[in-house]
Amino acid sequence: MSMVADDLVAYLDGLNKLVLSAPVDGRADTKVTVRPIALRGKAFFQLEYQCGAQVRHRNVAKGQLPELFERELDGVYRQVVLCTNNETRQYIRKANGSYRCTAKDESRRAAPSLTHNRAKEYILREGENIPALVDLGVFTQDFRIVRSKYDKYKQINRFIELVDDAFARLEREDVTILDFGCGKSYLTFVLYYYFAVKRGMRTRIIGYDLKADVVARCNEIAQRYGYDGLRFVVSDVTRDALYDEPIDMIVTLHACDTATDYALHYALSRGVRHIFSVPCCQHEINAQIQKGGDFDLLLGHGLLRERLSALLTDAIRAAVLEDMGYSVDVIEFIDFEHSPKNLMLRAVKNKRPGHRRLEQARALAAQYGFRQTLLELTAQEQA
Numbered sequence: 001m002s003m004v005a006d007d008l009v010a011y012l013d014g015l016n017k018l019v020l021s022a023p024v025d026g027r028a029d030t031k032v033t034v035r036p037i038a039l040r041g042k043a044f045f046q047l048e049y050q051c052g053a054q055v056r057h058r059n060v061a062k063g064q065l066p067e068l069f070e071r072e073l074d075g076v077y078r079q080v081v082l083c084t085n086n087e088t089r090q091y092i093r094k095a096n097g098s099y100r101c102t103a104k105d106e107s108r109r110a111a112p113s114l115t116h117n118r119a120k121e122y123i124l125r126e127g128e129n130i131p132a133l134v135d136l137g138v139f140t141q142d143f144r145i146v147r148s149k150y151d152k153y154k155q156i157n158r159f160i161e162l163v164d165d166a167f168a169r170l171e172r173e174d175v176t177i178l179d180f181g182c183g184k185s186y187l188t189f190v191l192y193y194y195f196a197v198k199r200g201m202r203t204r205i206i207g208y209d210l211k212a213d214v215v216a217r218c219n220e221i222a223q224r225y226g227y228d229g230l231r232f233v234v235s236d237v238t239r240d241a242l243y244d245e246p247i248d249m250i251v252t253l254h255a256c257d258t259a260t261d262y263a264l265h266y267a268l269s270r271g272v273r274h275i276f277s278v279p280c281c282q283h284e285i286n287a288q289i290q291k292g293g294d295f296d297l298l299l300g301h302g303l304l305r306e307r308l309s310a311l312l313t314d315a316i317r318a319a320v321l322e323d324m325g326y327s328v329d330v331i332e333f334i335d336f337e338h339s340p341k342n343l344m345l346r347a348v349k350n351k352r353p354g355h356r357r358l359e360q361a362r363a364l365a366a367q368y369g370f371r372q373t374l375l376e377l378t379a380q381e382q383a
């Protein structure tokens with residue numbers, strides 16, 4: 001047992017990262033990075049094996065790491081860096097296979113232990129080996145954020161944090177998600193990475209979009225990285241038949257105009273438990289609304305009319321969801337500077353249906369002379 005193996009046992013509780021590089025035996029995995037993760041509330045370590053542009057992951061229970069290290073990794077990499085909460089230690093392999101510690105840096109500030117919040121820091125770190133994000137142009141080849149994609153990166157990271165808040169404590173082994181209007185699918189890939197790789201869950205995600213070329217490219221990338229549970233389908237979500245087995249979550253991120261309504265309606269009609277929806281271009285009401293009451297003052301200026309229409313649209317969506325048995329939070333999911341379209345409807349199905357808000361929404365629509373897609377789809381269903 002080498003000095004590194006000894007130190008690994010000694011520092012296991014505070015271990016933040018272990019990086020092994022420069023293999024001595026020409027093995028294909030040029031680098032192995034070990035990090036703590038929390039899976040279904042339990043402490044694990046995730047080993048990330050890097051082989052050229054390919055990476056694969058393996059999760060082991062915390063207590064099994066020393067044994068795995070001794071069996072498979074000890075002595076076969078020239079350089080090892082071990083980071084704990086308090087210090088960083090570097091080791092170099094000697095000719096006889098043992099290690100010597102060449103540097104210690106004890107200046108690191110003590111970090112809190114691996115609580116839920118601590119685990120959240122590990123969601124989508126810059127420098128994390130997520131090769132699909134390199135293909136999608138969000139990360140550079142060395143996993144730095146592409147400057148022009150910084151806002152997108154912030155949005156996705158926050159989106160995943162909110163998903164993590166909802167799922168972290170659930171003892172689930174599998175998950176099925178539909179993404180409506182997935183576009184270039186930054187979010188879709190990261191959702192897959194979060195559930196399948198980070199949390200080790202059986203994950204099925206389908207992204208729908210109108211654009212055949214974008215869908216084909218996303219499928220190519222998913223295949224390249226062996227993301228078997230991730231696929232993309234060319235569909236018009238307003239009219240095509242979609243996946244119809246049990247679904248745990250529906251997400252939309254800036255799906256255009258009424259595509260959001262069809263996504264929400266799909267979730268309602270299938271009793272999908274979790275919805276995370278960030279609407280955009282709410283044009284529908286703006287194109288129809290007429291003077292009719294107390295809000296008339298707001299309708300005399302184009303900009304105010306547009307904003308009022310967008311607010312009405314999302315207020316009606318929230319009202320429909322609430323009366324269909326969902327608890328709804330309307331939140332600013334990201335600072336305005338990272339996207340002006342920063343309102344999220346976060347909904348979970350956990351209560352009895354009602355009708356009061358639906359009635360209020362219908363009265364507003366009648367008074368101001370507009371139709372709203374989700375309201376109409378719900379009415380058709382209830383008729």
Ligand SMILES: C[S@@+](CC[C@H](N)C(=O)[O-])C[C@H]1O[C@@H](n2cnc3c(N)ncnc32)[C@H](O)[C@@H]1O
Pocket residue numbers: 180181182183184185186187208209210211235236237238252253254255256259
């Ligand atoms: C602004 S992009 C957002 C893409 C992605 N969700 C993101 O945030 O990066 C909106 C996407 O919705 C897609 N879309 C709009 N209407 C759609 C519909 N009826 N069915 C499927 N996709 C739709 C568009 O093709 C476009 O890719």
